[in-house]
Each structure stands twice: as C-alpha cells, then as structure tokens.
Amino acid sequence: MMNPSAIALAVIFAIVLLGSAIGFYAGTRHKMSLEQWTVGGRAFGTLLMWLLMAGEIYTAFSFLGVSGWAYSRGGPALYILAYLTLSNVVAFFILPPIWDLGREHGLQTLSDFFLMQYRNKYLAAFVSVVGVAFIIPYLQLQLTGLGIIMEVASFGGIGRTHAMVIAVALLAGFVFVSGIRAVAWVSVLKDLLMVLAVVSIGICVPHIYFGGIAPMFAALARVKPAHLVMPGATNDLGHAWYISTVLLTSLGALMWPHLFGASFTARSADTLRRNAVVMPLYTISLAFIFFTGFAAVLVVPGLSDGDLSLLTVVRKAFPAWMLGLIGGAGALTAMAPAAILILTASTLFAKNLYRPIFAPAMTDDHVARLARIMVVALSLISLYFAVYSSTTLVSLLLLGYAGVAQFFPGVVLGLFWKRVRMVGVFGGMMVGVACTTFLVLSKKDPFGGLNAGFIALCANFATTVLVSMLAPVKAGGLEDFSASASDNP
Amino acid sequence: MAALRQPSAACGTPTTRRQNPIISQLQNDVCATRRIVSVWVTIRTLSYPCGDESQMNRMGHYATMKAALTWRDSNAGPNLSGGFHVRRPSLGALFLGLIPFLAICFSVSAWDRVYPMILGLPFNLFWLLSWTVLTPICMWAGYRVEASRTSKASGRRRSARRS
Numbered sequence: 001m002m003n004p005s006a007i008a009l010a011v012i013f014a015i016v017l018l019g020s021a022i023g024f025y026a027g028t029r030h031k032m033s034l035e036q037w038t039v040g041g042r043a044f045g046t047l048l049m050w051l052l053m054a055g056e057i058y059t060a061f062s063f064l065g066v067s068g069w070a071y072s073r074g075g076p077a078l079y080i081l082a083y084l085t086l087s088n089v090v091a092f093f094i095l096p097p098i099w100d101l102g103r104e105h106g107l108q109t110l111s112d113f114f115l116m117q118y119r120n121k122y123l124a125a126f127v128s129v130v131g132v133a134f135i136i137p138y139l140q141l142q143l144t145g146l147g148i149i150m151e152v153a154s155f156g157g158i159g160r161t162h163a164m165v166i167a168v169a170l171l172a173g174f175v176f177v178s179g180i181r182a183v184a185w186v187s188v189l190k191d192l193l194m195v196l197a198v199v200s201i202g203i204c205v206p207h208i209y210f211g212g213i214a215p216m217f218a219a220l221a222r223v224k225p226a227h228l229v230m231p232g233a234t235n236d237l238g239h240a241w242y243i244s245t246v247l248l249t250s251l252g253a254l255m256w257p258h259l260f261g262a263s264f265t266a267r268s269a270d271t272l273r274r275n276a277v278v279m280p281l282y283t284i285s286l287a288f289i290f291f292t293g294f295a296a297v298l299v300v301p302g303l304s305d306g307d308l309s310l311l312t313v314v315r316k317a318f319p320a321w322m323l324g325l326i327g328g329a330g331a332l333t334a335m336a337p338a339a340i341l342i343l344t345a346s347t348l349f350a351k352n353l354y355r356p357i358f359a360p361a362m363t364d365d366h367v368a369r370l371a372r373i374m375v376v377a378l379s380l381i382s383l384y385f386a387v388y389s390s391t392t393l394v395s396l397l398l399l400g401y402a403g404v405a406q407f408f409p410g411v412v413l414g415l416f417w418k419r420v421r422m423v424g425v426f427g428g429m430m431v432g433v434a435c436t437t438f439l440v441l442s443k444k445d446p447f448g449g450l451n452a453g454f455i456a457l458c459a460n461f462a463t464t465v466l467v468s469m470l471a472p473v474k475a476g477g478l479e480d481f482s483a484s485a486s487d488n489p
Numbered sequence: 490m491a492a493l494r495q496p497s498a499a500c501g502t503p504t505t506r507r508q509n510p511i512i513s514q515l516q517n518d519v520c521a522t523r524r525i526v527s528v529w530v531t532i533r534t535l536s537y538p539c540g541d542e543s544q545m546n547r548m549g550h551y552a553t554m555k556a557a558l559t560w561r562d563s564n565a566g567p568n569l570s571g572g573f574h575v576r577r578p579s580l581g582a583l584f585l586g587l588i589p590f591l592a593i594c595f596s597v598s599a600w601d602r603v604y605p606m607i608l609g610l611p612f613n614l615f616w617l618l619s620w621t622v623l624t625p626i627c628m629w630a631g632y633r634v635e636a637s638r639t640s641k642a643s644g645r646r647r648s649a650r651r652s
Contacts, residue, residue: 280624
C-alpha cells in the first residue's frame with residue numbers, strides 16, 4: 001500500500017498543475033498589452049467578474065485562517081462573517097461610480113484614481129508605496145498558507161520553507177506569462193473545488209465525531225460555553241473591538257489595490273452593482289469552515305498553531321486522497337489571490353511609482369516589462385517575510401486592512417464631498433499610516449479595546465476634513481466657492 | 490423675471506455660507522402667487538431625473554428651473570482639487586444599505602449569545618448567517634431603487650433627443 005503522504009501530495013500537485021495549465025492557456029490566447037495584462041481589456045461579464053472578486057476575497061485566509069481563529073480565539077472570529085457581508089454593501093455604493101470614472105479616464109489602478117482626483121503625482125506615488133507595503137503581509141499570508149498545506153499533507157515530510165519556495169516559483173511563472181486572465185480562469189477551478197471541499201468537511205467532520213452539527217455545538221456549549229461568544233478565548237477582543245474591526249475591515253475591503261483594480265475589469269457599472277447584491281451569499285460557505293474550526297476545539301485540542309487545525313482534523317477524519325483534494329483546493333485558494341496581489345503590486349510600482357517619479361519618458365511597453373521584473377522581486381520579498389516571521393494568518397490580514405483602509409477617506413470624500421482638498425487627503429493619509437504603523441509595531445493593537453487600524457482611520461478622517469476646511473482656496477479657483485472661501489481668508 | 494442670484498464675493502453680498510439656490514430663488518419671488526408657482530415648478534423639475542435647457546424654455550420659469558437643477562447637480566462637476574464628483578446615491582438605497590450595518594455591526598451586544606440555539610447553531614452564528622441571506626434581499630431592493638432612477642434618467646434623455 002502506498003504511503004498516505006505520497007498519495008496526498010500527488011493529488012495536491014495534480015490539482016496545482018491543472019490550475020497552472022489553465023492559467024497559462026488563458027494567458028496565451030490574448031496579445032498582452034499593458035491594459036490587457038492588468039485589467040483584461042475591461043471586458044469581464046457578471047460571471048467571470050463574480051468569480052474574480054470571489055477569488056480575491058476568499059483566500060488562504062478564509063480557508064485556514066478562519067478555522068484557525070475559530071479554533072484558537074472562538075467568538076471574535078465571527079467578525080469575519082460580518083465584514084464580508086458588509087463590505088459588499090459598501091461596494092454597492094462606491095464601486096459603480098468608480099467604474100464610471102475609470103472608463104471615462106482610462107484608469108487601471110488605485111493610484112491612477114488618486115492622480116485623477118487630486119492632480120498630484122507625489123500623492124499618487126505615496127498611495128503606491130503604501131499599497132505595495134501593505135499588500136506584502138497579505139501576500140505573506142498566502143505563502144504561509146501554502147506552506148502549512150504542504151507541511152500537514154506530507155506529515156511533516158516537506159518543510160514549510162521548501163513548500164513555499166516551490167509555490168513562489170510556480171506563482172511568479174504564471175503571473176509573469178499571463179496576467180489577470182490567468183487568475184480569473186484559475187479562480188473558476190478553485191471556487192468549484194473549494195466549495196466542494198468546504199461543504200464536505202463542514203458536514204462530515206461534525207457527523208463523524210458528534211453525529212451532527214447540532215450535537216457538536218451542544219457539546220461545545222456544555223464544555224466551553226465562553227468559547228462561542230466574544231471575547232472567546234481572548235481577554236481583549238470584546239464587543240467594542242468587534243464593532244471597530246467590522247467597520248475598519250468592511251470599509252477597507254474595497255481599498256485593497258487589487259480589488260479596486262479588479263472592479264475596472266467589469267463590463268459595466270451595473271455588473272458591479274449586481275455583483276455586490278449577490279456576493280454575500282458566497283459568505284455562507286464560510287459557515288462550514290466555522291463548523292470545522294469549532295469541531296477541532298474538541299477533536300484535536302492543544303495545537304500550538306491554530307492555523308493548522310482545519311487540515312489536522314481533515315487528516316484525522318478522512319483518507320489520504322481526500323486530504324490531497326482539500327489540500328489542492330487550499331493551494332489554489334492561496335495561489336490565485338497571491339497571483340493577483342503580485343500583479344497589482346508590481347503594476348503599482350512600475351506604473352505609478354517608478355515612471356512618474358524617476359522616468360517620465362518610459363513607454364507602456366517598458367512599464368509592462370518593469371512590472372514583470374517586479375513580479376519576481378516582490379515574490380522574493382514576501383517569501384523572505386513568510387520564512388522569517390511567524391504570526392497568525394488573521395493577524396497578518398488585519399495588519400494589511402489597517403494599512404489599506406487609510407485610502408478610504410481619500411476615495412470616498414473625493415467622490416462625494418466637493419470641498420475635499422489634496423493637502424487634506426495627503427495629510428490625513430500620512431497621519432493614518434503613521435498611526436497604524438506606530439500602534440502595530442509597538443504591539444498596542446487592540447488599543448483601549450478598539451482595533452488600532454480603526455483609531456488610525458478616525459484620525460485620518462478627522463485630519464482630512466479639518467485640513468480641507470482650513471486650506472485656503474487659490475485665487476482664480478472655481479467662482480462657485482468664492483463665497484464659502486471668504487469665510488477664512 | 491428676477492435673475493438668479495449668484496452667490497459670489499464679487500457682488501458684495503455678505504453671505505457667510507453658500508446659499509441654497511432654490512431658497513434664493515424663492516426669496517426673489519416677492520409676490521405670493523409667483524412663490525407658489527415657483528414651488529410647483531421646482532417640484533416638477535426635480536421629479537424629472539434629467540432636464541435640459543430646451544425643456545426649460547418650453548415650460549417657462551427659466552430661473553426657477555435653473556435654480557432647481559443647480560441645486561440637484563450641485564454635487565456634479567469638478568471639485569476644488571480639480572477631481573471629479575459623482576451623483577450621490579439615493580436616500581432610499583442608502584437607508585436600505587444601513588439596515589445590514591445596524592443588524593450585524595452596531596447591535597452586537599444584543600445578539601452575541603449562545604442561547605437560544607436555533608437549528609442547532611449558537612444564536613450569534615445563526616444571526617450572522619441569516620443576515621448573509623437578508624443582506625442581498627435589502628440590497629436587491631436598493632438595486633431596484635437605483636435602477637429605476639437611472640432608467641428614468643436615460644429614458645428622459647432619449648425622449649429629449651427625439652424631440
């Protein structure tokens with residue numbers, strides 16, 4: 001009989017290779033201009049769009065991180081269900097107008113948007129720097145997830161580091177060749193597999209060990225009733241933390257440069273609106289991951305790393321080929337988003353940071369080439385972080401959210417508030433990013449029971465509004481505002 | 490007919506705040522009947538999602554309609570930094586979007602409990618999951634509100650082009 005780890009690994013590799021093959025195939029059918037590579041020629045319909053957005057929101061984090069937090073923290077993990085639902089409500093209101101402006105002005109990235117709204121290349125470059133900087137923890141999350149999958153599936157045979165190196169090579173390869181279309185089509189396979197895997201483990205695991213989901217929760221409520229409500233197994237993640245975190249993450253979710261960029265791939269603003277209406281339904285699949293995480297509390301107690309809980313339970317409950325199938329689905333769930341993160345970060349760097357500041361004469365072809373070089377560089381940087389730092393997947397995600405949410409005031413006030421000024425947005429964003437960096441690096445998160453990123457976001461909002469109100473209006477500005485400007489000469 | 494008062498520092502009016510154009514228009518109409526007609530024209534103008542100058546000439550009361558349209562479009566056009574503004578979403582849709590926020594974010598201490606268990610799920614988990622279904626219903630209603638607004642606007646534009 002074959003060794004179970006060999007079977008599991010063979011299945012995982014087969015699935016990953018199939019996914020990459022689809023990616024390469026999708027990429028080779030179109031001629032790759034910069035616009036094709038980054039926004040797919042702006043022609044994705046509702047279905048492909050839905051898959052792409054789902055591919056970006058449901059990542060290694062939702063696969064391993066959610067069960068990890070349900071296992072190690074308990075109740076506070078519920079914030080994830082709330083924010084994924086609410087971020088779509090926010091999307092419903094802000095993505096369609098952003099798409100309209102994007103089509104009119106040929107926008108491809110978040111920085112393009114800031115450049116169009118505020119006419120300042122340094123602000124746009126700053127947005128790129130912050131965007132790239134906070135994409136790296138998210139990328140690191142995906143790579144760590146891949147490492148965990150290999151580690152568990154090989155029963156510790158392949159180290160996390162080796163697994164991550166292999167994954168990075170494959171990933172950089174297909175992003176390099178095929179751009180965003182590859183990601184959209186890999187997402188198709190990935191979503192099918194993931195829904196299948198998640199539903200089957202969410203139903204089977206409680207059945208095998210407890211005889212059903214209801215008895216499982218009854219048992220958990222008897223043994224550890226406090227684990228199911230906030231603050232769960234922690235002492236500082238209570239209701240105030242929940243509200244601040246849900247607000248921060250649901251507002252910040254769309255400020256991820258890759259999601260912002262993905263919205264430009266839609267065929268129409270209406271596609272985005274319809275998409276935002278139906279997307280919360282996808283969140284239901286996460287319930288099954290919660291079931292698995294909670295079941296793991298009783299089935300495999302005492303794991304040092306909560307993020308291992310889902311796969312450890314699967315390994316204990318199922319035959320090796322099933323572990324392989326679930327591991328493979330998980331691997332694609334990490335790879336598709338990682339690919340798009342790399343793609344976005346490298347485009348931001350080449351198009352919005354390097355070209356406007358250092359080499360204004362660069363052509364689009366050169367930008368595309370530089371972006372491809374950056375794919376390799378960024379992969380290596382996040383690989384370095386993934387290997388040399390260790391923290392839970394959810395903490396990495398929250399760090400990223402705290403950073404990118406700082407774009408929110410600039411985007412939303414720019415769209416809907418006429419008095420907003422470039423200096424205000426620039427100042428607010430600097431205050432927000434400085435606040436986040438300070439609170440997180442000095443390990444003061446959560447701060448006073450609130451999410452540190454939320455505090456930074458409030459400071460950012462206040463600064464943006466205040467500075468915009470106080471900033472003098474230039475002579476010869478719009479006459480419409482001369483009346484209000486006479487208030488504060 | 491009284492000209493539309495332009496709020497500007499140049500004309501020397503000591504306004505401390507930008508005046509609502511509709512209110513300035515109504516203030517300009519000194520006679521009571523004119524004021525009533527102005528209100529009526531304002532309501533009629535605003536009930537059309539999209540209006541243009543030729544329609545206004547056909548209907549008369551140019552200044553009143555201009556004021557109403559200025560007020561309605563006051564958010565469109567370039568902002569102080571030279572960027573672009575968009576029309577704000579309708580209040581109805583915003584209200585529908587607020588419901589899920591109230592239900593699953595701000596009211597957390599009301600539903601964060603294990604009992605009563607429903608369908609075998611702890612109450613907080615059940616509550617959040619039921620809102621993943623109820624939120625699309627809310628937003629679908631919001632979609633209808635927004636869609637009727639845009640289709641009215643484009644239908645109006647089409648008929649204007651025909652005439």
